Amino acid sequence: MLYFNQLFNAILRLRGITKGLPIWHILVIVLLLGGSARPVSAQVKVYVDLSNSGFTDVEKATFGDGLKSKFAFLDATVEFTTAKPASGIFHTIVLDNKLVASDFGVTRGTESTVYRKKLTDGHWKSVFDTADKQMKSLVDTAAHEVAHQFLPGSGHNEKAKNEATKAKDANGNTYVRTVAGNEGNLPNGKPGLMARGSKVMPAETAEDEREFTEEEKDKIKDTVKRESSGENIQPKPGGKDKPPDKQTDIKFISGVSFDPERPSLGVMQPFPLDEADDWLDVRTTLSGNDIWDFGFVTSDNTFFRLAAAGVHSFFLGFEPGTVVDFAIRQIGFSDDQFLKMSAIGVVDLLRDPIPAAQSVDPRVTMDYFREIGFGFDLNADPSILEVRVSMNILHEDLDPGDGMAPMTTTIPEPNIVTLVLVGFAGIAASRRARRPALYRRHAS
Ligand SMILES: [Zn+2]
Numbered sequence: 256m257l258y259f260n261q262l263f264n265a266i267l268r269l270r271g272i273t274k275g276l277p278i279w280h281i282l283v284i285v286l287l288l289g290g291s292a293r294p295v296s297a298q299v300k301v302y303v304d305l306s307n308s309g310f311t312d313v314e315k316a317t318f319g320d321g322l323k324s325k326f327a328f329l330d331a332t333v334e335f336t337t338a339k340p341a342s343g344i345f346h347t348i349v350l351d352n353k354l355v356a357s358d359f360g361v362t363r364g365t366e367s368t369v370y371r372k373k374l375t376d377g378h379w380k381s382v383f384d385t386a387d388k389q390m391k392s393l394v395d396t397a398a399h400e401v402a403h404q405f406l407p408g409s410g411h412n413e414k415a416k417n418e419a420t421k422a423k424d425a426n427g428n429t430y431v432r433t434v435a436g437n438e439g440n441l442p443n444g445k446p447g448l449m450a451r452g453s454k455v456m457p458a459e460t461a462e463d464e465r466e467f468t469e470e471e472k473d474k475i476k477d478t479v480k481r482e483s484s485g486e487n488i489q490p491k492p493g494g495k496d497k498p499p500d501k502q503t504d505i506k507f508i509s510g511v512s513f514d515p516e517r518p519s520l521g522v523m524q525p526f527p528l529d530e531a532d533d534w535l536d537v538r539t540t541l542s543g544n545d546i547w548d549f550g551f552v553t554s555d556n557t558f559f560r561l562a563a564a565g566v567h568s569f570f571l572g573f574e575p576g577t578v579v580d581f582a583i584r585q586i587g588f589s590d591d592q593f594l595k596m597s598a599i600g601v602v603d604l605l606r607d608p609i610p611a612a613q614s615v616d617p618r619v620t621m622d623y624f625r626e627i628g629f630g631f632d633l634n635a636d637p638s639i640l641e642v643r644v645s646m647n648i649l650h651e652d653l654d655p656g657d658g659m660a661p662m663t664t665t666i667p668e669p670n671i672v673t674l675v676l677v678g679f680a681g682i683a684a685s686r687r688a689r690r691p692a693l694y695r696r697h698a699s
Contacts, residue, residue, distance in 0.1 A: 510656015
């Protein structure tokens with residue numbers, strides 16, 4: 256079998272002499288010569304770790320049954336177990352009874368933690384005033400966090416609407432929300448389980464009236480199916496073999512955020528409920544991708560799909576500190592056959608700078624950005640990027656320090672010149688009125 260990398264290098268050389276010829280003409284040859292490994296099927300398991308829950312045996316059973324019932328739509332394709340699997344890839348949900356965390360729950364990779372003391376000792380404790388409400392809320396949050404593990408690319412349901420609701424916390428602060436939009440909720444009007452925490456009233460988590468919406472269920476089912484057929488749905492982004500002087504990896508940086516435990520006086524908008532996780536949420540828009548799946552290069556140097564070809568707008572979530580070499584793959588090709596930013600990418604738009612001092616995880620020393628634009632140069636002409644990507648940080652009011660930066664390992668080379676308004680006047684107009692814009696274009 257011929258390895259795609261070898262062929263890919265050949266493609267790079269060919270690009271010099273095939274200017275104008277779409278690269279998929281060359282990729283067809285790759286398809287004829289290449290092959291792909293068959294994955295091994297596996298039972299998908301969720302390890303429910305209640306060893307530090309402080310639960311009685313009866314409570315453990317109630318929690319386990321409740322969590323399982325939220326995923327009943329999976330028809331037992333996922334096994335929930337309180338016995339830690341001895342081997343293989345599995346998911347973990349931990350119930351912690353020690354910390355009063357700032358979040359109700361968090362998820363990192365294939366492990367989630369839900370904080371029980373948050374309900375009994377946090378600033379919303381007056382809402383969770385019975386054991387029954389606490390149990391229902393823990394199940395609600397646990398279902399949300401476990402689902403994050405099954406939705407590594409696009410966690411939250413951003414269509415979930417805000418409701419016109421009011422609540423008072425234990426510190427006497429009143430919070431008000433207004434209606435915004437009317438899509439993405441359950442038939443009973445409640446936000447689905449994948450609505451982000453800021454759209455869900457604490458009391459709603461304690462009612463047991465929330466399920467996954469049909470759209471959320473479909474997404475989870477799809478990932479579970481892929482995982483059960485042996486696919487690793489939680490790969491780590493990689494980014495090997497990249498030329499050191501090209502800034503084509505995208506780094507995701509979390510920064511200062513709204514602190515729900517210390518709400519500032521007078522802050523009513525946005526509704527300052529706790530976030531259920533600290534990932535960076537990004538609105539992603541693609542063009543020219545009708546035959547290209549969009550994704551990134553994993554640490555195993557394979558392609559991981561984030562969006563199918565033809566999908567032009569979607570949301571992605573990234574862990575703070577993630578550095579991603581984005582990539583595209585033509586429809587029908589295998590995971591080791593792709594084109595990556597570090598080889599043919601150009602970052603050509605950086606907008607809405609954030610001062611380095613606002614960065615938290617990781618701390619950075621240079622400005623970073625709320626919007627970043629890049630593309631894949633398929634025809635060896637960097638002035639025309641056939642597949643274009645734009646990423647915008649969401650929820651900048653809750654997370655004003657969240658941003659992105661092209662991976663900067665060296666001082667910008669002299670061939671990166673700062674230009675103003677080269678082909679981006681239309682997109683730029685609305686935001687330039689608010690903040691100074693910065694455009695960079697690689698001249699090479
Ligand atoms: Zn979440």
